[in-house]
Amino acid sequence: MQSDRQLIKATNQWFVMFLIMAGMASLFYWHPSIEVKNIGEIQFSQTLSNFNSNIQEHYKNLKNNTYYDFGFIIIYSLLFYATYRVFQSSTRTRVSKLWIILCLAPGVFDIIENILLLNLLTHSESTWMFNAFWFVVRAKWTLVIPFVLINLTILVYYLIRGVNSVVN
Numbered sequence: 001m002q003s004d005r006q007l008i009k010a011t012n013q014w015f016v017m018f019l020i021m022a023g024m025a026s027l028f029y030w031h032p033s034i035e036v037k038n039i040g041e042i043q044f045s046q047t048l049s050n051f052n053s054n055i056q057e058h059y060k061n062l063k064n065n066t067y068y069d070f071g072f073i074i075i076y077s078l079l080f081y082a083t084y085r086v087f088q089s090s091t092r093t094r095v096s097k098l099w100i101i102l103c104l105a106p107g108v109f110d111i112i113e114n115i116l117l118l119n120l121l122t123h124s125e126s127t128w129m130f131n132a133f134w135f136v137v138r139a140k141w142t143l144v145i146p147f148v149l150i151n152l153t154i155l156v157y158y159l160i161r162g163v164n165s166v167v168n
Contacts (some may be wrong), residue, residue, distance in 0.1 A: 007089040014082040014154065021075045027068070034065040043113075043137045048130040055121065063121060066114050073114075077107035080147045086154060106147065109140035 029035060036042070036058045045051035055062055080103040088095060116133040123129060 007086070010082065010085040010089040011158075014079070014086050015158075017075065017079040017082045018151065018155070021072075021079045024072050024075055028065065028072075032061075034061060034068045036061050036065045039065070043141075045130075045134075048125070048127055051120070051130055051133075052124050055124075059121065063118070066117050069110070069114055073107045073110045077104055079151070080104075080106065083147060083150055083154065087150070102143065103147075106140050106143040109136050109143065112136050113140055 027034065028039075038054055038058065039062075042051065042054045042058075042062065045054055058065075081100065084099050084103050085095075088099070113133060113136045116129055116136060120126065120129055120133060
């Protein structure tokens, strides 16, 4: 069946994107020049002064991390699109432009976040820029979290399926 082939193709693309994304994500923790141990604290700083104290320790790495993140955004956006295609193919529904936009929206917010962050590194007293950063970070994560959960669900499904095929 055409839809079964489409699902297999979408799943294979998802798996490749998942592996590439996992490899790129691991570099955030293992590469000394882009590692920022408190990135969550920086992103979720409640105040500008809290933000400025959080960036002090990792200023140079934070800049490198942010530039590296632009490449990571491309990969995870493609992964989110592949995630959508797996579900779209498995439910045999038509491709929706709205869902494609939802797949790309976290990446757009992340690009804006990175631009604001790079500007905040040189204009550390800009309240309006911090407020925009604060909002964009939360908007991005509001959209990212469902995709992370869906990807974990897909991963668990294929792990269980793989274990079952080995056992049987």
